[in-house]
Amino acid sequence: MxxxxxxxxxxxxxxxxxxxxxxxxxxxxxxxxxxxxxxxxxxxxxxxxxxxxxxxxxxxxxxxxxxxxxxxxxxDAGTRVPPLLFDDDQAVALAVALHTAAEGTAVAEDAARALTVLGQVLPSRLRHRIDVLRGTVAAPARGAGTTAPDPRTVWELSRAVHAREQLRFDHAGEPGTAATAPRRVEPHHLATRHGRWYLVAWDLDRADWRIFRVDRIRPRTPTGPRFVPRELPARNVSDFLTGRLRGTDGTTPDWPCRGEAVLGRPAAEVAPFAGDGLVEELGPDRCRLTTGSWSWTALAAALGRFDTTIEGVGPAELRTACARLATRYAAAANGGAGADAGSRAGAD
Known part of the structure; x- marks a missing residue:
C-alpha cells in the first residue's frame, strides 16, 4: 500500500x-x-x-x-487556490502557454511571474520538450504553403535522433498522391530551413539518404533498435540539405558570404529568426546555424543578435570579421573611436 x-x-x-x-x-x-x-x-x-x-x-x-x-x-472550486498537480504533458503545455502569454499580452507581467514559479519546480527532463514546443508554437510561417509541425512530433524525432534509435512512421506525400507504406529509417539530423522542419535520415527499405518534411510525419511506436550512425554524403548537414532542396522549397540564390557557428541556444529558439539560414539541432541547448549575408561583417553582426555563446565559427573570413567587430564594440564600450578607419575598405 x-x-x-x-x-x-x-x-x-x-x-x-x-x-x-x-x-x-x-x-x-x-x-x-x-x-x-x-x-x-x-x-x-x-x-x-x-x-x-x-x-x-x-x-x-x-x-x-x-x-x-x-x-x-x-x-469543487473554493475561495482560494490550493496546490495543484499536473502530469508531464500538462506541465509542458502550461509552460508554453505562459511563455506565449508573457510576450506582449495584457497579462504579460503576471504570466512571466507564474512562468518563473513553474520553472523553479519543473523537472529537468521536461525542459528540452518545452524548448521545442515553445519554438515550434511561436515560429511564424515562412512563405506560402508552410505548415507548422506537431510540436510533439518534433520532440519525438529529436529524442530518436539523439538516442540513435530506428524510427517507423507514416509519411504523407503531396496533396492528391496516394499514401505510402510506413517508412523505416535511421534518423540522423533534425534541422530547419526557411522556417520548415526537416528530418535527414537513412531509409532502410530504399538503402539511400532521404529528407522528410516533419509536418508530414506521423511517428509510430515503439521505436526500433539502436544503430551506428552512417557518414553523411556531404561536408555537413547544411550542404546536404542545400544541395537536395535547392529550387524545391522556395529558396533564394546563395548569399555572397556564407558561414556557420554553433550557438548556445536550442534550435527551436533560433529557427524562427534564422531567415533563410539552416539550423541544425546539436542538443537540448546547442545548435549550428548556417546562413549568409551580403558581407562578412554583416554576417558576424547577425550572430551576435542571439545573445548567447558562439563557437565553431567558420570560415576564416567570418572569424576575422568577428574579431574586427569585437575590437570595435570594445572601443565603443570604452568611449573610444572604434577600429581603424583605414581597415573599413577591406572589412567586407
Whole structure:
C-alpha cells in the first residue's frame, strides 16, 4: 500500500481528472467519482478513501460528497487556490502557454511571474520538450504553403535522433498522391530551413539518404533498435540539405558570404529568426546555424543578435570579421573611436 502522503497526492490527481461518463458529471462539467471507484484505483478500502477525503478537506481542498445510489465525490472550486498537480504533458503545455502569454499580452507581467514559479519546480527532463514546443508554437510561417509541425512530433524525432534509435512512421506525400507504406529509417539530423522542419535520415527499405518534411510525419511506436550512425554524403548537414532542396522549397540564390557557428541556444529558439539560414539541432541547448549575408561583417553582426555563446565559427573570413567587430564594440564600450578607419575598405 502507498504511504499516506503519496496516496493523498494520487487521490487529488484523480479528483482533478475530468470524468465524462454519462450520469456522473454535473451541469458545470465537474467530475464525480464513486467511493468504490476511487478505492479500486488506489488499491485501498472505501473506508480509507473516506479518511483521505477528510484529510484533503483539512488541507483546504473543497471536496463535495455527491448523493446517489453509490455515492461519490467532486472537487469543487473554493475561495482560494490550493496546490495543484499536473502530469508531464500538462506541465509542458502550461509552460508554453505562459511563455506565449508573457510576450506582449495584457497579462504579460503576471504570466512571466507564474512562468518563473513553474520553472523553479519543473523537472529537468521536461525542459528540452518545452524548448521545442515553445519554438515550434511561436515560429511564424515562412512563405506560402508552410505548415507548422506537431510540436510533439518534433520532440519525438529529436529524442530518436539523439538516442540513435530506428524510427517507423507514416509519411504523407503531396496533396492528391496516394499514401505510402510506413517508412523505416535511421534518423540522423533534425534541422530547419526557411522556417520548415526537416528530418535527414537513412531509409532502410530504399538503402539511400532521404529528407522528410516533419509536418508530414506521423511517428509510430515503439521505436526500433539502436544503430551506428552512417557518414553523411556531404561536408555537413547544411550542404546536404542545400544541395537536395535547392529550387524545391522556395529558396533564394546563395548569399555572397556564407558561414556557420554553433550557438548556445536550442534550435527551436533560433529557427524562427534564422531567415533563410539552416539550423541544425546539436542538443537540448546547442545548435549550428548556417546562413549568409551580403558581407562578412554583416554576417558576424547577425550572430551576435542571439545573445548567447558562439563557437565553431567558420570560415576564416567570418572569424576575422568577428574579431574586427569585437575590437570595435570594445572601443565603443570604452568611449573610444572604434577600429581603424583605414581597415573599413577591406572589412567586407
Amino acid at each position: 502507498q504511504k499516506t502522503s503519496s496516496r493523498l497526492l494520487a487521490l487529488l490527481s484523480l479528483l482533478q481528472t475530468r470524468r465524462h461518463r454519462s450520469g456522473w458529471s454535473d451541469s458545470a462539467g465537474r467530475p464525480d467519482w464513486s467511493g468504490d471507484e476511487l478505492a479500486e484505483r488506489l488499491a485501498v478500502t472505501p473506508r480509507t478513501v473516506r479518511r483521505d477525503i477528510g484529510r484533503l478537506r483539512e488541507l483546504g481542498y473543497p471536496v463535495t460528497t455527491v448523493k446517489g445510489p453509490a455515492g461519490g465525490y467532486r472537487l
